[in-house]
Amino acid sequence: MNHALIEKSVALLFMLTFIVISIGGLVQIVPLFKIATTVPPVEGMRPYTPLEQLGRNIYTREGCYTCHSQMIRPFRDEVERYGHYSIPAESMYDHPFLWGSKRTGPDLARVGGKYSNAWQLAHLVNPQSVVPVSIMPSYAFLKDKPLQYDDIDLHLNALRSVGVPYSDEMLEKARADIEAQATGQGDTDDLLKRYPKARLGDFDANPSEITEMDALIAYLQILGALVDFSEPGAANATPAK
Known part of the structure; x- marks a missing residue:
């Protein structure tokens, strides 16, 4: 091909560049829709409970992901500080995913079970009471906001339409599951x-009341707690990217 012709024509150069980039992009993207092993299943992963899902909605609404990432990179310093690196299966039911890109506060991918409910409550009500150097604002108002869950079955059904495997039974018993989990x-x-x-x-x-604070803490307490990384299959899984 006459390179001088391409170099002298901006339109031709643009068109050919676009074609090359498109081909490269398709080669990378198309297989992801065809290969079932793109996100290999890992034992222990399940959809969020209705209460956890509503807590995740509150976490998203309040913008918590803008200061806390939820993805541990496969680097020694991160693994030693936060735990096993994140794997794709841990985000397979997240819509949208909340990996984040900034850490004003610590990564929360493995915070589930790390602290008690009482600690999480104290931290959310007055962060400086447990972490004196924290610049996190108070979320005490969540204790006074009753959790709205009358339409939770519709919400779970919407998630089912995008691939989250909620069963008919899960939808039918969603309200009862919220009340059972939040009260014990x-x-x-x-x-x-x-x-x-x-x-x-x-x-x-x-x-006496199920509040948004109940839902948020329930969500925080399950983060990173589902997969048992002592199992070889999970421990050797490909890192999330």
């Missing part, structure tokens, strides 16, 4: 069959 009462055994490792109990120290 009701058919908690049935809840745990559907959602293994779900944390139960009164998260905000106010048993």
Whole structure:
């Protein structure tokens, strides 16, 4: 091909550049829609409970992801500080994902179970009471906001339409599952069959009402707690990118 012709024509150079970039992009993207092993399943992963999902919505609404990332990179310093690096399967039911790109505060990918409910409550009400150097604002108002969950079945059904495997039973019992998880009462055994490792109990120290604080702490307490990285399959999984 006559390179001088291409170099002298801006339109031709642009068109050919676009074609080359498009081909390269398609080569990278198209296989992801065809290969079932793009995100290999890992034992332990499940959809969020209705209460955890509503907590995730609150976490997103309040912009927590802008100061806390949820992705541990596969570098020694990060793994030693935060735990096992993040793997793709841990985000397979996240819509949208909340990996984040900034750490004003620590990464939260493995915060689930690291602290008690009481610590999480104290931290959210008055961050400086447990971390004196923290610049995080108070979220005490969440204790006074009743959790709205009348339409939770519709919300879970919308997530099911984009691939989250909520069953008909999960949708049917969503309201009861919220009440069971947030109070520790009701058919908690049935809840745990559907959602293994779900944390139960009164998260905000106010048993008379289910609040947004209950939901947010329930979400924080499950982050990174589902996958057992002592299992070889999980421990050797490809890092998230």
